[in-house]
Amino acid sequence: MWSRAALAFACLVVEAALNFRGPVMLPAFVFAAYSLATLVGSWETRPGVEFLSIVLETVFFLVYSVFGSGPAVVLPAALFLHLMLACLFLLKWWNTWLIWGASTTVIALAGAPRVDILWPLVFWVGLAVTITSIFWDRREKVLEEGRRQAAEFREQAARIREAERTKLAGDFHDGPLQAFAAVQIRLEVVKRMLEREPEAARQELAALVDLVRRQYMEMRAFLRNLRPVELGGAGLVASIRQVIAEFEKQTGIKVTFETSGEPGLESAERTAEAVQIVREALNNVQKHSRATRVAVSVEGRRNQAVLIIEDNGVGFPFSGSYSLDELEKLGLGPLSIEKRVRSLGGGLLVESRPQGGARLTVELAG
Structure with missing residues (x-):
């Protein structure tokens, strides 16, 4: 120099x-x-x-x-x-x-x-x-x-965004897209039946109307599940109560809601994730379970929040009780809920009885 x-x-x-x-x-x-x-x-x-x-x-x-x-x-x-x-x-x-x-x-x-x-x-x-x-x-x-942690957070955010995109694409492909394709095929069939079998065509049209109505409800549930959780200053119990009221209004399925103790979730982020878990569980009930009743309960246990969602539907395509580790290893259960619970460091227990309903128990530390 x-x-x-x-x-x-x-x-x-x-x-x-x-x-x-x-x-x-x-x-x-x-x-x-x-x-x-x-x-x-x-x-x-x-x-x-x-x-x-x-x-x-x-x-x-x-x-x-x-x-x-x-x-x-x-x-x-x-x-x-x-x-x-x-x-x-x-x-x-x-x-x-x-x-x-x-x-x-x-x-x-x-x-x-x-x-x-x-x-x-x-x-x-x-x-x-x-x-x-x-x-x-x-x-x-x-x-x-600080730079290292910021880089890790950016990578984690990128992985989460990619996982959300993959989930969104899969849900859309398996849900609304498949339903629209089915409606299109059946409409072509009805078109050919109108001249030869008008009565059968009218019955098929009635079935299509019912299918479109169900898909409309599923599409609304699908879009509702995409919306971020907005707590607006409300706590866990009040936010879940709001989600349940919206679910009942949209689907007509009766939901009972019980609380006990004080849930120990301190941060707004963990509270929002817990509400989203309940919302996704209810959405799965509407899409897959054919349930007529759902019971949701929130319990506070020693700086923990325990969420229980139970329905009287057809259950999962397996029988028994499985923990989060077992579900991940076997590739069973509600994948999106499993990922959320894992990211929060919580516990999950899925109990399924074929034609006898299902029960999800989620434990989240404060």
Whole structure:
């Protein structure tokens, strides 16, 4: 760097003027030549060269401070200040501490006249720079950890978005899209039947009207499930009560709702996720269970919220009780609910009785 080369040539000129044949002349010439060579050749951009330059500058500072000519301390002081600034910006704190410790020790043990003047400067400036370097190093570690966590959060958000897109595409393909395709095919059949079998065509049209009505209700439920949960300051119980009222209005299915204890979900984010789990469970009841009654309960247990959704429908295509780990391993159960419960670090138990309904128990810690 230019500042190092300027100091090196200033020391060389001063030493040549005061004591051309002195012991510092050769080190001053070598240090000036090295500083100029690194500057012209851009060597300091290479790995390790900057550290070597600081080490050589440290050695030259000590030699010049102890053996240099003249009583003035301006150049040694300038050399040390430049050295400490280079350590602060380019080296780790332990390297700065080592260079400061070596400089302080050599200056304290040397017997040259200017040492008594230089030592307080070396000690206090070096101490201040070392403390600052430690502070900067810790700050950099905190910033690096923050950057790492931010990168992890971005990756997690990207994975969640991709999973939501995949789920949305799958739900749309398996639900409304398949129903529309079925309606189109059956309409073609009715078109051909109108001339030959008008009575059968009218019956098929009536069945199609019923199918379209059911698909309309499913589409509304599908769109309702896509809407984000808006708590509006309401707690878990009030939000679930609102979801249930909307479900009953849209589907005509009767839902009983019971609460006990105080659910221990502290954050609004976890509360919104719990409400979304109930909403998805009710949507699954409408789409798959053929249930006429649903029971929802919320229990508070020792900083936990326990959600129970039970229906009298056809149940899942399996029989028995399965935990979250077992469901994931076997590929069974409501996948979207399983993912939400897993992301919240909760527990899930699915109980199914063929033609006897199903029961979901979700445990979420506060």
